[in-house]
Amino acid sequence: MRTKVRRKTNLVWDNDCYLIYKKVTIRFLFGAIQALLALSVVFLSLLLEFNLFDLQSLWNIPPAGLDFYVSFLMILGIVFFVGGAFLVYDWWESIS
Amino acid sequence: MKKGKQLKLFDIVISGFSGAIGFEIFILLNYAYFHLAGPDIVLALALGGVINLLIMLSYSELGAAMPLVGGEYIYIKAAYGGSVGFVFGFFRWLAAIFAAALAAVAFVLQLAFVFSAISPNIQTMILNQSWILCIIIIAALGALEVRGSKTFGGLVVIAFILLFAGFIIGGFVHGIGQVRLFSTPLSKGAAGVFAAMVYVFPMFIGARALVIGGSGAAKPERDIPRALILTSIFLIPFYVLLALVSVVTVTPKELTQQISLLNFAANSIFGSYGGIALSIAGMVACLSSIGTALSVQSSIARGMSRDGYFPKVLQSVSSRFGTFHVAAIVGSLAIMALSVFGAIPFLGYAASFGSLFVFAGVNLSLMRLRKTRPHMNRPFKTPLYPITPILAVALCLGMIVGPVLLGDGNAADALTSAIGITAIVFSSYYLRMVGRFRLQIALGGMGIAMGVSIVVVSISALLDLVTPLFHFIPSYLLLLFGLVLVVTGYFNFNTQKKQAGKKTIETGATRQPPSPNEST
Numbered sequence: 248m249r250t251k252v253r254r255k256t257n258l259v260w261d262n263d264c265y266l267i268y269k270k271v272t273i274r275f276l277f278g279a280i281q282a283l284l285a286l287s288v289v290f291l292s293l294l295l296e297f298n299l300f301d302l303q304s305l306w307n308i309p310p311a312g313l314d315f316y317v318s319f320l321m322i323l324g325i326v327f328f329v330g331g332a333f334l335v336y337d338w339w340e341s342i343s
Numbered sequence: 344m345k346k347g348k349q350l351k352l353f354d355i356v357i358s359g360f361s362g363a364i365g366f367e368i369f370i371l372l373n374y375a376y377f378h379l380a381g382p383d384i385v386l387a388l389a390l391g392g393v394i395n396l397l398i399m400l401s402y403s404e405l406g407a408a409m410p411l412v413g414g415e416y417i418y419i420k421a422a423y424g425g426s427v428g429f430v431f432g433f434f435r436w437l438a439a440i441f442a443a444a445l446a447a448v449a450f451v452l453q454l455a456f457v458f459s460a461i462s463p464n465i466q467t468m469i470l471n472q473s474w475i476l477c478i479i480i481i482a483a484l485g486a487l488e489v490r491g492s493k494t495f496g497g498l499v500v501i502a503f504i505l506l507f508a509g510f511i512i513g514g515f516v517h518g519i520g521q522v523r524l525f526s527t528p529l530s531k532g533a534a535g536v537f538a539a540m541v542y543v544f545p546m547f548i549g550a551r552a553l554v555i556g557g558s559g560a561a562k563p564e565r566d567i568p569r570a571l572i573l574t575s576i577f578l579i580p581f582y583v584l585l586a587l588v589s590v591v592t593v594t595p596k597e598l599t600q601q602i603s604l605l606n607f608a609a610n611s612i613f614g615s616y617g618g619i620a621l622s623i624a625g626m627v628a629c630l631s632s633i634g635t636a637l638s639v640q641s642s643i644a645r646g647m648s649r650d651g652y653f654p655k656v657l658q659s660v661s662s663r664f665g666t667f668h669v670a671a672i673v674g675s676l677a678i679m680a681l682s683v684f685g686a687i688p689f690l691g692y693a694a695s696f697g698s699l700f701v702f703a704g705v706n707l708s709l710m711r712l713r714k715t716r717p718h719m720n721r722p723f724k725t726p727l728y729p730i731t732p733i734l735a736v737a738l739c740l741g742m743i744v745g746p747v748l749l750g751d752g753n754a755a756d757a758l759t760s761a762i763g764i765t766a767i768v769f770s771s772y773y774l775r776m777v778g779r780f781r782l783q784i785a786l787g788g789m790g791i792a793m794g795v796s797i798v799v800v801s802i803s804a805l806l807d808l809v810t811p812l813f814h815f816i817p818s819y820l821l822l823l824f825g826l827v828l829v830v831t832g833y834f835n836f837n838t839q840k841k842q843a844g845k846k847t848i849e850t851g852a853t854r855q856p857p858s859p860n861e862s863t
Contacts, residue, residue, distance in 0.1 A: 274834045277827060277830050277834060278834070280831075281827050281831045288824075302815075306815035307814075308815065316813070327786075327790065327793075327828065327831075330790050330831055330832070331831060333782075333783045333786065333835055334831060334835065337838070
């Protein structure tokens with residue numbers, strides 16, 4: 248069906264448009280997954296910091312290493328949330 | 344407020360009072376009195392007033408030379424431009440947000456005081472759930488700002504001055520004869536007086552609002568300096584007398600009670616109805632201050648958005664109300680977040696530090712502009728230049744650092760937060776200047792590097808070659824995260840190609856150019 252449409256109109260333009268549309272969709276999917284994972288990481292760092300559900304003892308996290316884990320996870324989560332959000336924003340721009 | 348360039352000296356002075364006489368007197372006296380200076384708060388206020396007058400001399404010169412909407416942001420941007428203008432503009436915005444949050448907390452305390460005479464149970468409930476009330480109040484005023492409703496006017500200022508004049512006269516009649524002025528030696532030492540001076544300083548700084556309102560003056564070059572100096576001079580005896588009456592009308596036994604000093608004094612002078620009347624006045628002052636702060640923050644945010652420092656969406660105009668609804672909503676949310684925090688001493692110091700930082704910037708700008716633009720038209724010149732601005736800068740910096748060196752924990756917290764915020768402000772400026780696509784490419788590179796590292800470490804951990812970095816996260820989950828990071832990192836890294844491709848499609852550049860025969 249798509250081939251038919253392409254033959255009726257300009258071949259080169261439509262083909263590029265289709266490929267970019269596909270790329271943008273994949274970008275959106277991966278961006279959304281990364282953003283969700285990054286948010287989960289931030290959430291996890293908060294759970295650790297405030298020791299909700301007694302996670303610190305449940306996971307045997309030493310008090311000396313807590314700051315490292317929390318800071319590392321928090322920075323990682325925020326930075327990669329931004330990275331994922333950029334891809335989602337790319338998709339948003341492409342459809343609006 | 345009259346429209347166009349028609350404001351007279353009286354109108355400008357009133358707009359200065361409108362900025363200066365607000366909720367601060369109801370809330371800042373307490374901590375300064377109970378924890379810092381005791382009765383010597385009177386001396387702290389007098390000193391604070393004199394320093395404010397010194398700083399306002401610099402404002403007078405710049406306000407008369409550049410009577411433009413934007414105030415301090417305009418002066419600092421003219422002197423330094425770029426990143427410095429952005430940082431000081433951001434701090435001015437932040438100071439407005441902190442002041443509004445403080446006003447919201449003060450409103451709840453005043454409301455609680457009203458109910459202390461009616462129903463102590465309701466008072467306790469209000470104090471326990473103060474954050475909910477703060478959110479409701481800010482949401483309501485934010486909605487009014489979005490709708491473009493005007494809340495309070497200059498009449499309220501005159502009513503306040505009359506009310507406080509009545510309070511002072513009542514205090515004198517009640518028994519000022521028992522006063523022991525400036526107890527010697529100072530009851531909590533010179534350090535306490537200094538810390539109290541810094542803490543109560545926001546009571547004076549609102550006068551600078553008139554440089555913004557003064558841009559509509561008929562003769563700004565003449566009236567702005569006069570109005571600034573008149574307002575600053577008037578505020579000194581005004582606040583000193585208010586504090587004096589409050590301090591001397593409350594007996595030492597009553598001093599242990601941690602409620603509003605001013606309300607308590609009014610209670611002692613005029614009975615319970617006096618205290619309640621002053622509380623209602625305090626509530627009106629708080630609402631007025633929140634409304635003003637919402638407008639000011641919106642104006643600064645839009646100015647910075649116009650200059651490309653803040654997102655352009657802040658300049659969006661509501662199609663229904665014709666107001667800058669996005670700027671109002673963003674400001675309201677920031678104020679809500681801070682008011683929920685609710686720590687009055689912290690908010691007090693934060694508001695004071697933000698303003699002192701901007702004051703130092705204004706004085707530095709004055710000196711720089713004298714050098715870089717010596718022929719600029721200056722209808723008013725700061726006396727004793729350069730001693731006055733240098734002294735003002737030194738005092739501002741000393742007032743920022745002083746309370747921390749004196750060991751005030753709240754001041755240390757506020758300063759630490761301020762340094763953290765400064766780092767964030769500089770970083771955001773840098774990122775803003777770098778531009779989105781460069782940032783996206785940088786993040787992409789980081790993502791690929793981090794993703795590959797995580798994949799290698801996870802596979803090694805799965806093969807029992809190394810111990811897992813995060814023993815509480817399963818290695819296969821880390822592997823998945825690493826793979827996603829690599830792919831998204833590639834997409835982000837490759838973003839310019841995509842943009843180039845998009846532009847090609849939009850312009851139709853992939854089509855072959857028409858041959859000369861076709862065009863004919």
